[in-house]
Amino acid sequence: MDYGYNKDNVQASNDPPPYHPKYVMLNNEQTTGNLRPPPQRRNPPRYNSQHPSLQSSSSGNGCLKCICCCYCCLFSLIVILTIVAYILYASFKPEVPIYNIENFQVNSFKILLDFSLNTEVTAFVKADNPNSHIGFKYGKDSSVIVNYKGTTLCSGKLPAFSQPNDNITTFSVGLRGQTEVGSALQESLMADKKAGKIPLLVTIKAPVVVVLGSFPLREVVASIHCSLVVDSLAPDKPINILSSKYDYDVSF
Incomplete structure (x- = not known):
């Protein structure tokens, strides 16, 4: 029985097992291929102040504020005229000739x-x-x-x-x-x-x-x-x- 050992075999058995790295560094030559992002990747939308929907929303809010101001002014005017008419009626008490x-x-x-x-x-x-x-x-x-x-x-x-x-x-x-x-x-x-x-x-x-x-x-x-x-x-x-x-x- 041969109990001898080979130094080369011992060194080979001590090498770590092969594995796949999580990240791979690519050079310029490798990026020319057809690469796709991983399926878990998200592409969040970018904020654009010039988007048509945002512009229409802001203009609609401005028109709504203008209409509300007009209605408030009209209502205030009606209230003031009603108060003045009531004061005049109570003061003069008009009667039909x-x-x-x-x-x-x-x-x-x-x-x-x-x-x-x-x-x-x-x-x-x-x-x-x-x-x-x-x-x-x-x-x-x-x-x-x-x-x-x-x-x-x-x-x-x-x-x-x-x-x-x-x-x-x-x-x-x-x-x-x-x-x-x-x-x-x-x-x-x-x-x-x-x-x-x-x-x-x-x-x-x-x-x-x-x-x-x-x-x-x-x-x-x-x-x-x-x-x-x-x-x-x-x-x-x-x-x-x-x-x-x-x-x-x-x-x-």
Whole structure:
């Protein structure tokens, strides 16, 4: 039995086993090949301030802020105007003036040879201003029209005047007109005169300036629609107003 040993065999058995390194250094010649990154590698996206989605988001936020500011300003303005209007209303306590047609005086109401109706009427109107701090100025461009069943009998104008606060003013309005009437209208008028109930519609329109204290406001157009029923339209005789109804309207 040979117990001898070989020095070369002992040295070979002491060499470490072969293994694969975790990292490999590559030179420039080796990088020219088709190399791929390992499957576990991540490529996080880079932040780009010029990205279209970021630009649209920032511009949308700016528009939203602008709209919110506009709505806040509008809401604040409405609140301020409401408070001011309430203070003015509580201070002045405005009331609608009261208008009444007190009486009618018929000067002429007859059918002429050309079958036209000649009408001359004087209306007496009372204007009552119950306000303690508000006055009214009535302009020149006014109109008063008297209708009978859709046909204009006569017309005229209100006098221009100023009405102070806590005041009652009575004035007369001259109305004249000449209207062609047909046989149907004549028969209807004769039947109403015989019954003692003649319906009339008096329409008054006048430009009015409201005066708060000593400060005039903008001009408005006041309209009054007065439905009257009188017992007669005979000239130079007293006329009784059997019923009346008033409707008011204001246009700016």
